[in-house]
Structures are given as C-alpha cells and as structure tokens.
Amino acid sequence: MAPDTATQIKMYRQMALIREFELAAMDLFKRGQIKGAVHPSIGQEASAVGVCMALDHDDLIVGTHRSHGHNLAKGASPERMMAEILGKDTGYCKGRGGSMHIAAFDTGSLGALGVVGAGNPLAVGAALAFQMRGERRVAVPFTGDAGTNTGSWHESLNMASVWNLPVVFVLEDNKYGVSTHIRDSTNIDDLSIRAQSYGIPGVLVNGFDVLAVYEAATEAVARARAGKGPTLLVAEAYRFEGHYAGEPEVYRERSEVAEHRKHDPLTHFRRVLVDTGVASSEELDDVDSAAKDEISAAIEFAKASPDPDPSTAMDYIYA
Amino acid sequence: MAAKKWDATSLSATAPTMSPNLISQVADDVPAQEITYQEAIREALREEMTRDESVFLLGEDIAKHGGAFGVTRTLFDQFGPERVRNTPISEATIVGAATGAALVGMRPVAEIMFVDFSGLAMDQIANQAAKLRLMTGGQASVPWVLRMPQGGGAGKSTAAQHSQSLEVWFAHIPGLKVVLPSTPYDAKGLLKAAIRDDNPVIFLEQKFLYSFRGLVPDDDYVIPLSQCDVKRSGGDVTVVASGYMVWHAMLAAEILAREGIDVEVVDVRTVSPLDEDTIGRSARKTGRVVLVAEACRSYGPTGEWAMVVMEHAFDYLQAPIVRIAGRDTPVPFADSIEKGVWPDSEDILRAVRGVME
Missing domain, CATH: 3.40.50.970 (Thiamin diphosphate (ThDP)-binding fold, Pyr/PP domains)
Structure with missing residues (x-):
C-alpha cells in the first residue's frame, strides 16, 4: 500500500535534495573547493530515502564512504553537511571527518565509515544494546554490493541472526566496487540469497523505485521491531557517476551508463506522482527549485563558516 | 642519592627467588x-x-x-x-x-x-x-x-x-x-x-x-590509567619494565641490593598514553637506565622509552641507556629454544652491573 500524499511528497523532496547536494558537491570538488574525494550517490537516492523514511527518529543508521544521501534522508541539515565536506568548524564533525565520515548523532546517524564492510558490526552492537535494554529501536547499516565480499559483513549477518537482533542490513547494489563489476567479484546473480546462509529473510527490490524500497524496508523494520530478527534488504540500482567525482570511468562504456540512466529514480518517481495524481508537475517543479535554493543556501553557509582553529588539532582524540 | 653500602646484616640465609613477596602494594592495616x-x-x-x-x-x-x-x-x-x-x-x-x-x-x-x-x-x-x-x-x-x-x-x-x-x-x-x-x-x-x-x-x-x-x-579502589608506578625506590639505577618483566626486575633488584646497588623499578603499567614524567624523573635521579620488555626488540617499547629518557634526562645520564628485549623472532615452541627468546632477571643483572661500571 502506498504511503499517504504528504509522505510521498516528502520522499520526492528528500530525493531532490540529495540529487542537488550531490551535484553541488561534485561541482565544488571539480573546482578544487573540496579536498580529498567526493563519492556521489546519484542514481541511489531511492534506496536512501525509501529506507530512512521507514525508520523512526530513534532508529540508527551506519553509513559508508558514499553516505551523503543516507545522512540527508535521515534528517541531517544540508548546511552542516556542506560545511563538513568543505572542512569547516560548523560542520557536523567540526571539519574532522569530511565527506566520507559524516555523523549526525542528533538525527540517528552513528557515523559513516571509509572502510568497506566495516559498518555492519557497529549496527549489530547497537542493536544488541537495544535488545538488552528492551528498547524497540532498529539499527540499519548500509553497504554497497562490493562490501558483501568482506568477512565482517558475513560475520555480522550471522551474529545478528544467532542473537535475533533488530537489524535491517541494507545492501545497495550499484553494480560497481570502484571499477570492478559485481559479476566479476561475485558468482551469484541475486545477492539477497546470501541471507539464506544465515537463516534470515533476504529481500530483493528495485532500488530505482522509492515506493518499492519503502514497502520492503517498512516490512523489514516492523519485523525487527517486533523482535523477529534481522533482514537482508538488497536494493538493486546503478552508480550513475564514477566511483568518485572526476573519476575517468575507463572500465565501462558510456552506453552502459546511458542505458541505466533511463531508469533515473527521480524521473521515475516524478512520473508516478503525476500519473497517480499525488502531485502536479508544477508542484514538483516547486519542490525541485526549493531543493536548489536550500543547497545554494547550504553552500553559502559553509563558505562563510570559519575553518577549525589550528590550535584545536589535538581535540577529540580522547573523551 | 649515594649508593647504599654493602651491608652483611641485610643478607638472608637464602638467595632471593621469584615470589609474591617481591612486590608489596597494600599496607598492613588495610583489609585484604x-x-x-x-x-x-x-x-x-x-x-x-x-x-x-x-x-x-x-x-x-x-x-x-x-x-x-x-x-x-x-x-x-x-x-x-x-x-x-x-x-x-x-x-x-x-x-x-x-x-x-x-x-x-x-x-x-x-x-x-x-x-x-x-x-x-x-x-x-x-x-x-x-x-x-x-x-x-x-x-x-x-x-x-x-x-x-x-x-x-x-x-x-x-x-x-x-x-x-x-x-x-x-x-x-x-x-x-x-x-x-x-x-x-x-x-x-x-x-x-x-x-x-x-x-x-x-x-x-x-x-x-x-x-x-x-x-x-577488600574495599573498592581504582588505579588511574596513564600513570607509571614506582614499584621500588632506589638511587643508583632505573629499571623501566612492564608486565612479567617487572617481576624479573624486582628479583634482580633484590639480588643487586646485596651487592650494594640500589635499583629503582618503574612499572609501565599503562603503556599508552605513556607517563613520560615518571620515567624522566627517575632517570634524572639515578642517571643510569636499563629498559626491559618482553616484546620484540626492534621498534619495541624499549626504543620508545629510551627516547623518552633522552628527551627528559639526557644531561643527567652517566652511562649509555641499555635495552633488554624479546629477540626478533616468531616464538618457537620447544622450551629449550623458547627460553632463549625472552629476557629474564639474569639479563637484567648483567645490564645493571654493566651500567654501574
């Protein structure tokens, strides 16, 4: 069953915000205003929003190097996120984390980790705490398809299953680990069957379709919250951009990317909203331009913010 | 502090051995x-x-x-x-x-x-x-x-x-x-x-x-982290050690006391963050330093401690710093060869006598 009108509009708004944020971050990176790297999640907005909209404020997410979208979807402020990726003192992590490590504890984002596969164990531990304290909260770690070949990813599914923990393991299958296609690193077509090894449900959804992701996530979250244990949720999508902004993409044909871009999750959802009468094109245009404005304001805020004081370089090492 | 003079009355009938009595940390009137x-x-x-x-x-x-x-x-x-x-x-x-x-x-x-x-x-x-x-x-x-x-x-x-x-x-x-x-x-x-x-x-x-x-x-107590502990006060030589090596250092100190050498033993019971001040203070006091750790010698704890001594007490040193450490090898199984890998009180005795010359 589709969520109510307000929820659907909010989903679209969140997806538009992520798209604008990522485009702006890529642009700033190419202009040399962001150092390090930016890993855009363009093409994967539906899985970030579909999953996070199924969560409560008190539920927790754990992200990856590609987690701008997850953080925005969980409710993080674009201003403080943009300030973080520009290395500013007003950023969520006071400029200590940068693009790969945005954590927003006030929204339930426990942190984004730059080591592929490292997030699952943290979610297992958080969920264990929830279970031990009798809290009806759920922990959701995001991992990309390539992360499913790491040991900790598997260990975590097993441990969460053995302990019946409230975890929804989200696997965002964007088809590439840097340059390596998942078919060259994994000998199965359907990654959700990995759940069978651990005796938990594995669900495969179209990761371009926010409503499909939301429906599957809602079910998995309800199951976890009811004490029925973890689920593996695989959202199959595609990484429209390179591994990082400006990456040359010598390993795939332009035509392959163009083919997948036909399934752009934003275009698709816009069509659904108009076709089902939830919103008019004009209303959605307004949402798009509001998202643009919000990101412009975020960039202005970030650029006007001070750098961290060099005298604070040794802060936040020990509590 | 001047070296203690050799005193025949302090000799017990038997040579010191590894025993709980080497380290005393609880006062007699504390229930324990x-x-x-x-x-x-x-x-x-x-x-x-x-x-x-x-x-x-x-x-x-x-x-x-x-x-x-x-x-x-x-x-x-x-x-x-x-x-x-x-x-x-x-x-x-x-x-x-x-x-x-x-x-x-x-x-x-x-x-x-x-x-x-x-x-x-x-x-x-x-x-x-x-x-x-x-x-x-x-x-x-x-x-x-x-x-x-x-x-x-x-x-x-x-x-x-x-x-x-x-x-x-x-x-x-x-x-x-x-x-x-x-x-x-x-x-x-x-x-x-x-x-x-x-x-x-x-x-x-x-x-x-x-x-x-x-x-x-018997009562609740905690020991603050990041502090070295002076397990034995002495004026002639500082022996810095951690873990089991502290016991070997204490045994060596007991034997050396009978030779008139007054050893101070500093236990690095928190390895990191390191309490550099206690090591530095002891080194300045004695001017002679022997470092002992079971971990492998190369890039091991003793190298770090030696640098701490250099930074805190170089002008006070009367002898080169000596380190004693585990040998740079994977640990072999058989007792006969494993024994040769770890340092012990014999090594410490030799090193302390050396820096006293």
Whole structure:
C-alpha cells in the first residue's frame, strides 16, 4: 500500500535534495573547493530515502564512504553537511571527518565509515544494546554490493541472526566496487540469497523505485521491531557517476551508463506522482527549485563558516 | 642519592627467588585478601558488572567455559547469558559489536582469546573504535575494554601464533589506551578504571602471571590509567619494565641490593598514553637506565622509552641507556629454544652491573 500524499511528497523532496547536494558537491570538488574525494550517490537516492523514511527518529543508521544521501534522508541539515565536506568548524564533525565520515548523532546517524564492510558490526552492537535494554529501536547499516565480499559483513549477518537482533542490513547494489563489476567479484546473480546462509529473510527490490524500497524496508523494520530478527534488504540500482567525482570511468562504456540512466529514480518517481495524481508537475517543479535554493543556501553557509582553529588539532582524540 | 653500602646484616640465609613477596602494594592495616592475578581480573569484572548494568561481557567461549584461561568462570552463573555472552568465532564483529554497543551507551568488555588473534579485528580496533571520536568531531565516545591474554615464557607458551607480546601494535594508534598490569593489585584496579573510562582501552593480560598471587584490598579502589608506578625506590639505577618483566626486575633488584646497588623499578603499567614524567624523573635521579620488555626488540617499547629518557634526562645520564628485549623472532615452541627468546632477571643483572661500571 502506498504511503499517504504528504509522505510521498516528502520522499520526492528528500530525493531532490540529495540529487542537488550531490551535484553541488561534485561541482565544488571539480573546482578544487573540496579536498580529498567526493563519492556521489546519484542514481541511489531511492534506496536512501525509501529506507530512512521507514525508520523512526530513534532508529540508527551506519553509513559508508558514499553516505551523503543516507545522512540527508535521515534528517541531517544540508548546511552542516556542506560545511563538513568543505572542512569547516560548523560542520557536523567540526571539519574532522569530511565527506566520507559524516555523523549526525542528533538525527540517528552513528557515523559513516571509509572502510568497506566495516559498518555492519557497529549496527549489530547497537542493536544488541537495544535488545538488552528492551528498547524497540532498529539499527540499519548500509553497504554497497562490493562490501558483501568482506568477512565482517558475513560475520555480522550471522551474529545478528544467532542473537535475533533488530537489524535491517541494507545492501545497495550499484553494480560497481570502484571499477570492478559485481559479476566479476561475485558468482551469484541475486545477492539477497546470501541471507539464506544465515537463516534470515533476504529481500530483493528495485532500488530505482522509492515506493518499492519503502514497502520492503517498512516490512523489514516492523519485523525487527517486533523482535523477529534481522533482514537482508538488497536494493538493486546503478552508480550513475564514477566511483568518485572526476573519476575517468575507463572500465565501462558510456552506453552502459546511458542505458541505466533511463531508469533515473527521480524521473521515475516524478512520473508516478503525476500519473497517480499525488502531485502536479508544477508542484514538483516547486519542490525541485526549493531543493536548489536550500543547497545554494547550504553552500553559502559553509563558505562563510570559519575553518577549525589550528590550535584545536589535538581535540577529540580522547573523551 | 649515594649508593647504599654493602651491608652483611641485610643478607638472608637464602638467595632471593621469584615470589609474591617481591612486590608489596597494600599496607598492613588495610583489609585484604591474597588472590591470583586471574582472580583479581574476575573480581574487577564482577564488581563493575554489579555496580553498573551497562557493563557486559562478550567473547568466544567465555560463558560456562569461562574463556580459554578460565578468567570469566562463575560470572555466567551470576549474571546469565545476556551479560556473559558467548559469540561465534568472529573477532572483527566481536570488536565492532562492542563499538556499536558502546556508541549507544553500553560499556562492553570483550575478550579476544589470544592477542595474536587481534589481527582479525584490527580494522575495527584501529580504524573504527580508535578514530570514531575524532572523525565525528567529539560526538562519539567508545567506552569499551578489549581484554586479550598475551606473552609466553616458562613453558606456558603455545608457539608462534599464541605467544606474542603486541602492546606496540596498539600503542601506535592514537585514540586507544593500552594497559599491561603486572600484579593482582594492579590488574584489578586498572581493569576497573578501564571499564569506567570513556575511551577504548586495550587491556593486555600476561598469561604467565595468571597464577601469580598478591594482596588485593577488600574495599573498592581504582588505579588511574596513564600513570607509571614506582614499584621500588632506589638511587643508583632505573629499571623501566612492564608486565612479567617487572617481576624479573624486582628479583634482580633484590639480588643487586646485596651487592650494594640500589635499583629503582618503574612499572609501565599503562603503556599508552605513556607517563613520560615518571620515567624522566627517575632517570634524572639515578642517571643510569636499563629498559626491559618482553616484546620484540626492534621498534619495541624499549626504543620508545629510551627516547623518552633522552628527551627528559639526557644531561643527567652517566652511562649509555641499555635495552633488554624479546629477540626478533616468531616464538618457537620447544622450551629449550623458547627460553632463549625472552629476557629474564639474569639479563637484567648483567645490564645493571654493566651500567654501574
């Protein structure tokens, strides 16, 4: 069953915000205003929003190097996120984390980790705490398809299953680990069957379709919250951009990317909203331009913010 | 301070040997029990679990079995399977789960069966737990303790993959604290402090010391982390040591006292962050320094301590600094060759006599 009108509009708004944020971050990176790297999640907005909209404020997410979208979807402020990726003192992590490590504890984002596969164990531990304290909260770690070949990813599914923990393991299958296609690193077509090894449900959804992701996530979250244990949720999508902004993409044909871009999750959802009468094109245009404005304001805020004081370089090492 | 004169009246009938009497940490009027190092660790866990519901244990075979060395034995009976939690053999996720639980307000104490297995969990230790506070700009704190038995020697070793002394692996990572107690008193007080600390603490237990006995006060006490302990005051030579090597240093000091050499023994019971001041102060006082650690010599703790002495006491030195350390080899199995790998009190005697010349 589709969520109510307000929820659907909010989903679209969140997806538009992520798209604008990522485009702006890529642009700033190419202009040399962001150092390090930016890993855009363009093409994967539906899985970030579909999953996070199924969560409560008190539920927790754990992200990856590609987690701008997850953080925005969980409710993080674009201003403080943009300030973080520009290395500013007003950023969520006071400029200590940068693009790969945005954590927003006030929204339930426990942190984004730059080591592929490292997030699952943290979610297992958080969920264990929830279970031990009798809290009806759920922990959701995001991992990309390539992360499913790491040991900790598997260990975590097993441990969460053995302990019946409230975890929804989200696997965002964007088809590439840097340059390596998942078919060259994994000998199965359907990654959700990995759940069978651990005796938990594995669900495969179209990761371009926010409503499909939301429906599957809602079910998995309800199951976890009811004490029925973890689920593996695989959202199959595609990484429209390179591994990082400006990456040359010598390993795939332009035509392959163009083919997948036909399934752009934003275009698709816009069509659904108009076709089902939830919103008019004009209303959605307004949402798009509001998202643009919000990101412009975020960039202005970030650029006007001070750098961290060099005298604070040794802060936040020990509590 | 001038060297003590040799005094025939201080000689006992027998030569000093390795015994609990070498180290005395509890005053005569303090109610106390003599227990082992292993029991001291268990009692610290029991008391902290009783005091604070957020403290729980996880690790391989720690429940009824009590862990590979029986340290957690009886805790399962008292606290049950929720708080004394057996895990699958999944070191990375044991540590990562401890981190996740700690991030949301628990105080997990995880056990890795042997420190040698920490390699399996090193990403979670060094890249996640140690760095989350900084990476999140202070939003995160990770109040866990990771207990790991380490070391070997005297027939207790079980070859190359179960016998290493790896404190420097962890001491090199900012964000971690590293503790290596040498006595039952220190083990209990430091473990309680580690559990109450808001940072990830690596708590290394010297396997050979599990059966060592010592007095432990009946009343609650904690020993602050990041402080060296002067186990014996002396004016002639400073011996800096940690773990089991503290006992060898104390034995050597007892023997050297009969030769009129007054040794000060500094126990680096928290390896990191290092209390440089206590080492520096002692080195300035004695002007002669011998460093002893069981870990491998190259890039080991003794090299770090030597630099601390140089930075804090160079102008006071009357002899070159001498280091005694484990040899640079994987630990071999047979007793006859394993013995040659670890330093002992004989090495310390030779080194101290050398710097006194």
